[in-house]
Amino acid sequence: MNTGNLNLFLKMVKDDYKLDDNQVLVVYRRLLGDDREFEIVWRLFKNKSRNTRGGVDPFRPLLQELLT
Numbered sequence: 120m121n122t123g124n125l126n127l128f129l130k131m132v133k134d135d136y137k138l139d140d141n142q143v144l145v146v147y148r149r150l151l152g153d154d155r156e157f158e159i160v161w162r163l164f165k166n167k168s169r170n171t172r173g174g175v176d177p178f179r180p181l182l183q184e185l186l187t
Contacts, residue, residue: 125150128161136182146185160185 125147133143150157160181167178 124161125157128157128164132164132182136179142186146182149185 128150129143129147132138132146138146150160163181164178167176
C-alpha cells in the first residue's frame with residue numbers, strides 16, 4: 120500500500136465530507152488493514168467527479184459503509 124496515497128485520500132475525504140478526527144480514524148483503520156479495499160476505494164474516490172449524475176454523489180454511500 121502506498122501510504123502517501125492513503126494519507127492524501129484521508130486528507131481529501133476529511134476536507135470534502137467534513138469528517139471529524141474520530142471518523143477519519145475509523146476509515147484509516149479499516150483501509151489500513153486491506154490493501155485491495157483501499158485501492159478500490161481510492162479509485163472510486165478519484166473518479167467520483169466524473170460519475171456524478173444529477174448532483175448525486177456516488178461516493179457518499181461507500182463512505183457511510185466505511186464509517187459503520
